Amino acid sequence: MEDRQWHTLSIQETEDHLDTDIDQGLTDETAQTRIERHGKNVLPEPKKDPKWLKFLRHFNDVLIYVLLAAAVITGVLGYWYDTIVIALVVLIIGIIGYLQENKAEQALEGIKNMLSPSALVRRDGKRKEIEAENLVPGDLVYLKPGDKIPVDLRLVAAENLKVEESALTGEATTVDKTLEPLDEKIGLGDRTNLAFSGTSVAAGTGRGVVVATASKTELGKINASIAEVETVQTPLIQQTQRFGKTVASVIAGVAVFAFIFGYFLRDYATAELLLAVIGLAVAVIPEGLPAIISIILALGVRQMADNQAIVKSLPSVETLGAVSVICSDKTGTLTKNEMTAQNIQLNDVTLRVTGSGYAPEGRIEHDGSIYSNKQDDTLNELLLAGVTCNDSDLFYDEETNQWMITGDPTEGCLLTLAEKADSPLHPLRIISKIPFDSAHKYMATLSVHGDEHVMYLKGAPDRLFTMAESSNPDFPVAEWEEKMTAFAKKGQRVIGVAKRTFNTSKQTIDHGDLYENIEFLGLVGIMDPPRPEAIEAVNECQSAGIQVKMITGDHKETALAIGNELGIPTEAGALQGTDIDELTDEELTQVVGNYNVFARTSPENKTRLVKALQEQGHIVAMTGDGVNDAPALRRADIGVAMGIKGTEVSKEAAEMVLVDDNFNTIFKAVKEGRRVYDNLKKTILFILPTNGAQGFVLLMSIFLGTQLPLTALQILWVNMVVAITLSFAIAFEPLEPSTMKRAPRPKKTPLLSGYYIFRILLVSLIIGGGTLIYNLYMNAGDYSVEYIHTMTLNTIVIAQMFHLFNVRVETESALNRSFFENPIAFYVSGALIALQLFITYVPFMNTAFGTTSIAATDWLIPFVFGIAVFFIIELEKLISRNIIKRK
Structure with missing residues (x-):
C-alpha cells in the first residue's frame, strides 16, 4: 500500500482509498485476501550474525596478523613451543574481546512487546476479537480506555477520546482526538485524527480504520530505522585502530630493514636471523595492551554502576569522557514526566x-x-x-x-x-x-x-x-x-x-x-517541571565545556520555557521539526550548532540532528526514554536511556541506562569516562617503553652482530607480566583535579600527544640503552647464555616497575603527592617481584623459558638501575613543567 498522508484525508476519502465500510468493516474473506497481500501485522526479525563470526571478528586487527605471522614462521622453523605460546596469547586476546561484546540487537524485540496481542474489530457486520497480527488495512477497530493500540488508525468516531502518546511523541500530556482533516505539514504529535500503534487509550471511546500495519506503522518505521542506523565506532576503537596500523607499519618496516641488514652485513644463519626478526616484532607489539584496556574499562563500568549508570559495552565508558554534546529528550529526562x-x-x-x-x-x-x-x-x-x-x-x-x-x-x-x-x-x-x-x-x-x-x-x-x-x-x-x-x-x-x-x-x-x-x-x-538535579547537572556540563541541547516533541513555547529554567541558552529560539524537514542534511549541519532547543520533533528529526552534530565533529550523547528516542539513541556515540520510566525499546537501543533517571548521573558518568581515558593514556605511556626498550636492545644487537639478549618467548613473558601486574595499578588512579575544567577533547585527537611520544622514546632509550650496555658487558665476560637472558629480562622488568610511579601523573612530581595514595601500586609491584622470582628460581620455568638461578647480590643491578630510571624521568618532568609554565 502506498504511503499516504492519512491525516489530510476526510473520513469519506479514507473509506474510499481503503475500499472499506466504516459502519460494517471488512468481510473475513476480504481480510484474508489483504493478509496475503500485505502480510501479518508483525515486525520483521532482524538478521543476526552467527556467534562464530562474532568471535572471529575479534582477530581482525593488524597487530594480531603480525603475531599470527610470527607463529606460522616459528612453526615452519620447528620451534613449536614458541608457536604454541604465541597462538595462546592471540587466543586469549580474542576471547577477552568476545566476552566484552554486548551488541545483540534486543530493541526490536522490545518494540514487538509493545504491540497489543488482540483487538476488537467489526468483521462480516459483527463485533469480534481477533489476534492483532491478523489486522489488515481497512479493518474497523474499536477503542476503549486501557487499550493498547495495535496498528495505525484513521479515527472515524471519537467520544471524549484521549490517547497517551508520550512513548512515541515525547509529550507528557494526553492527546484529545479529533476527526476533521488536518494540514499536511504538521508534526506527528499534532496529527490528532490518527491513533498510533504502541500508544494507549487514556479515556473515552472511539473507532478507527486501519491505515497501516507492521512495518508501515510509525512504530514500524522506528523499528526499521533502528535496524538501519549505522553503529558509530567509539573514539577509543577508532584511535586504537589507527594506533595499531601505525605500530604494524613501523614493525613491518623495521623487521624488513633488520633482516636485510643482518643477512647481507652480519654473519647470521637464515633461521637464526628469522628468529631474531620475529623476536623483534614480538618485542614491539604491546600484546598485553588489549587485556589491560579491558580491565580499566571494566573497572570503569563497575564504578559507573555504583553511581547508578549501567553501561552495556566497555568502550562506551571511555566514549563518555569524550562527549562534547548531550542531546537530551525533555519529557522524563530533564523533566519529571509528571504534570x-x-x-x-x-x-x-x-x-x-x-x-x-x-x-x-x-x-x-x-x-x-x-x-x-x-x-x-x-x-x-x-x-x-x-x-x-x-x-x-x-x-x-x-x-x-x-x-x-x-x-x-x-x-x-x-x-x-x-x-x-x-x-x-x-x-x-x-x-x-x-x-x-x-x-x-x-x-x-x-x-x-x-x-x-x-x-x-x-x-x-x-x-x-x-x-x-x-x-x-x-x-x-x-x-x-x-x-x-x-x-x-x-x-x-x-x-x-x-x-x-x-x-x-x-x-x-x-x-x-x-x-x-x-x-x-x-x-x-x-x-511538567524540570528536575532540580537536572538544572545543576546542565550547569556543571557547561562548565566542563559540554553543550546541552534539548530535543523534544513538545511545543516550542513550552520547550523554550523549560530550557530557560534549566539554564540552557535560548537566545536563538527553537528550531521546530517542520523546519528541520525542509532542510537538507548539509543545511542542517550548518545551522544545528546555532540552536540549543528543538521542538515538535519526530523520530527522524532526532536521528538527523544527532548525525548533523556528528558531522560537525562532535561526540554526541543522546538521552531519552520513549520509543521515539530509540533510533537517535542507536545513532548517537553514546545512547543514554532512563531506567525507571524508560521503555524497554529505549533501554535496549541505548549503550547506557540511568538506574535513577537522574540527569546528574550523566555528568558523574562523564567524569568517570574522563578519568578512565586519562588512565588509559597513562597505561600506554607506561607499557610502550617496555616494548620500545626491548625492540631497541634487539635491533642494536642485530646491528652489532652480537648474541640476542632475549628469546621471543622471554619477550612475551615480559610484555604480558608487566601488563597484568603493574599496568593494573594505573586503573585505580583517581580523577585529576583539573580534569573537569578542561574542554572535551576533539574527535580526532590522537591517542598519543607529542609529549607522550617524547616520553615513550626517552624512557625506551634510557631503559633500552642501559640494558644494552649491561648486556654487552656480560657478553664480553664468561657468562652463560641463560644467565645473560635472565639478567637482561630482570633488568627491563624492574626498571619498568620503578617507572610505574613516574606515570601516575603527567608532569607533576610523583614525590609531591602522597606516595601511598594508591596502595594497589605496591601490591602489584610485590606480585611482579614474585613472578620474577618464579621464572628465575623454579626449575620447570627455567626449562620452559631458558632462564637460570642467580645470586642474591645480582638483584642489586636491576634495582639500582630502576631507581636511576625513576629519578631521571622525575628530572625530565621538572624541566617539562617549567617549559609548560613559560608558555
Missing part, C-alpha cells in the same frame, strides 16, 4: 505552588509564606472544584515507591495540588456531569454542597472567559487574558476554574446551564 501545578491566579493575588511531580509534598504560598485556603474562600472553592470535577485517581504504588495517577495527567495534578492545601479537602458527591469533550474543551459536575447544589466547571480559559462574560458583562476579560498569557509564557498549560450555585431542586446539568450566573474562580498554571 505539576506551578501557580494559581486568583482575582487579586498570584500564588506559587512548591514541590514537583505527583507526590503531595509542598505547599501553596504567597511571598514565601503559606497561603491558607481556610482564610480564602475563593482558593478553597477552586481547589474543591479541582478534586470534584475530576476523573483521575492519585495513589501511592508500593512496588515502585512512587506516587502515580490513573487518568489524565492534567486532572491528576489537580488532586496533588489539593493535597498541598493548608486545610484538607475532599471531593463532593457528583449527581450530574458533563464529561470533557475536545469539541467543547471543558468539563462540569453538579454536587451537593451544604444546603445548596454547586456546579464546578474547569477547562480551556477562553471558553470559561466567554461564559463568565455572558453572565457578567463587566467581567474583565482582557485582564484575565493578560494573566493567562503570563502563565503561558512560562511554558505552563493553563486551566480555568469556575462555579455556579443552584438550589437543591436542580438535579441535572446541561450545556445551557453554563452561560448564566457563572462565577469565575481563577487559573491554574501547570507544567
Whole structure:
C-alpha cells in the first residue's frame, strides 16, 4: 500500500482509498485476501550474525596478523613451543574481546512487546476479537480506555477520546482526538485524527480504520530505522585502530630493514636471523595492551554502576569522557514526566505552588509564606472544584515507591495540588456531569454542597472567559487574558476554574446551564517541571565545556520555557521539526550548532540532528526514554536511556541506562569516562617503553652482530607480566583535579600527544640503552647464555616497575603527592617481584623459558638501575613543567 498522508484525508476519502465500510468493516474473506497481500501485522526479525563470526571478528586487527605471522614462521622453523605460546596469547586476546561484546540487537524485540496481542474489530457486520497480527488495512477497530493500540488508525468516531502518546511523541500530556482533516505539514504529535500503534487509550471511546500495519506503522518505521542506523565506532576503537596500523607499519618496516641488514652485513644463519626478526616484532607489539584496556574499562563500568549508570559495552565508558554534546529528550529526562501545578491566579493575588511531580509534598504560598485556603474562600472553592470535577485517581504504588495517577495527567495534578492545601479537602458527591469533550474543551459536575447544589466547571480559559462574560458583562476579560498569557509564557498549560450555585431542586446539568450566573474562580498554571538535579547537572556540563541541547516533541513555547529554567541558552529560539524537514542534511549541519532547543520533533528529526552534530565533529550523547528516542539513541556515540520510566525499546537501543533517571548521573558518568581515558593514556605511556626498550636492545644487537639478549618467548613473558601486574595499578588512579575544567577533547585527537611520544622514546632509550650496555658487558665476560637472558629480562622488568610511579601523573612530581595514595601500586609491584622470582628460581620455568638461578647480590643491578630510571624521568618532568609554565 502506498504511503499516504492519512491525516489530510476526510473520513469519506479514507473509506474510499481503503475500499472499506466504516459502519460494517471488512468481510473475513476480504481480510484474508489483504493478509496475503500485505502480510501479518508483525515486525520483521532482524538478521543476526552467527556467534562464530562474532568471535572471529575479534582477530581482525593488524597487530594480531603480525603475531599470527610470527607463529606460522616459528612453526615452519620447528620451534613449536614458541608457536604454541604465541597462538595462546592471540587466543586469549580474542576471547577477552568476545566476552566484552554486548551488541545483540534486543530493541526490536522490545518494540514487538509493545504491540497489543488482540483487538476488537467489526468483521462480516459483527463485533469480534481477533489476534492483532491478523489486522489488515481497512479493518474497523474499536477503542476503549486501557487499550493498547495495535496498528495505525484513521479515527472515524471519537467520544471524549484521549490517547497517551508520550512513548512515541515525547509529550507528557494526553492527546484529545479529533476527526476533521488536518494540514499536511504538521508534526506527528499534532496529527490528532490518527491513533498510533504502541500508544494507549487514556479515556473515552472511539473507532478507527486501519491505515497501516507492521512495518508501515510509525512504530514500524522506528523499528526499521533502528535496524538501519549505522553503529558509530567509539573514539577509543577508532584511535586504537589507527594506533595499531601505525605500530604494524613501523614493525613491518623495521623487521624488513633488520633482516636485510643482518643477512647481507652480519654473519647470521637464515633461521637464526628469522628468529631474531620475529623476536623483534614480538618485542614491539604491546600484546598485553588489549587485556589491560579491558580491565580499566571494566573497572570503569563497575564504578559507573555504583553511581547508578549501567553501561552495556566497555568502550562506551571511555566514549563518555569524550562527549562534547548531550542531546537530551525533555519529557522524563530533564523533566519529571509528571504534570505539576506551578501557580494559581486568583482575582487579586498570584500564588506559587512548591514541590514537583505527583507526590503531595509542598505547599501553596504567597511571598514565601503559606497561603491558607481556610482564610480564602475563593482558593478553597477552586481547589474543591479541582478534586470534584475530576476523573483521575492519585495513589501511592508500593512496588515502585512512587506516587502515580490513573487518568489524565492534567486532572491528576489537580488532586496533588489539593493535597498541598493548608486545610484538607475532599471531593463532593457528583449527581450530574458533563464529561470533557475536545469539541467543547471543558468539563462540569453538579454536587451537593451544604444546603445548596454547586456546579464546578474547569477547562480551556477562553471558553470559561466567554461564559463568565455572558453572565457578567463587566467581567474583565482582557485582564484575565493578560494573566493567562503570563502563565503561558512560562511554558505552563493553563486551566480555568469556575462555579455556579443552584438550589437543591436542580438535579441535572446541561450545556445551557453554563452561560448564566457563572462565577469565575481563577487559573491554574501547570507544567511538567524540570528536575532540580537536572538544572545543576546542565550547569556543571557547561562548565566542563559540554553543550546541552534539548530535543523534544513538545511545543516550542513550552520547550523554550523549560530550557530557560534549566539554564540552557535560548537566545536563538527553537528550531521546530517542520523546519528541520525542509532542510537538507548539509543545511542542517550548518545551522544545528546555532540552536540549543528543538521542538515538535519526530523520530527522524532526532536521528538527523544527532548525525548533523556528528558531522560537525562532535561526540554526541543522546538521552531519552520513549520509543521515539530509540533510533537517535542507536545513532548517537553514546545512547543514554532512563531506567525507571524508560521503555524497554529505549533501554535496549541505548549503550547506557540511568538506574535513577537522574540527569546528574550523566555528568558523574562523564567524569568517570574522563578519568578512565586519562588512565588509559597513562597505561600506554607506561607499557610502550617496555616494548620500545626491548625492540631497541634487539635491533642494536642485530646491528652489532652480537648474541640476542632475549628469546621471543622471554619477550612475551615480559610484555604480558608487566601488563597484568603493574599496568593494573594505573586503573585505580583517581580523577585529576583539573580534569573537569578542561574542554572535551576533539574527535580526532590522537591517542598519543607529542609529549607522550617524547616520553615513550626517552624512557625506551634510557631503559633500552642501559640494558644494552649491561648486556654487552656480560657478553664480553664468561657468562652463560641463560644467565645473560635472565639478567637482561630482570633488568627491563624492574626498571619498568620503578617507572610505574613516574606515570601516575603527567608532569607533576610523583614525590609531591602522597606516595601511598594508591596502595594497589605496591601490591602489584610485590606480585611482579614474585613472578620474577618464579621464572628465575623454579626449575620447570627455567626449562620452559631458558632462564637460570642467580645470586642474591645480582638483584642489586636491576634495582639500582630502576631507581636511576625513576629519578631521571622525575628530572625530565621538572624541566617539562617549567617549559609548560613559560608558555
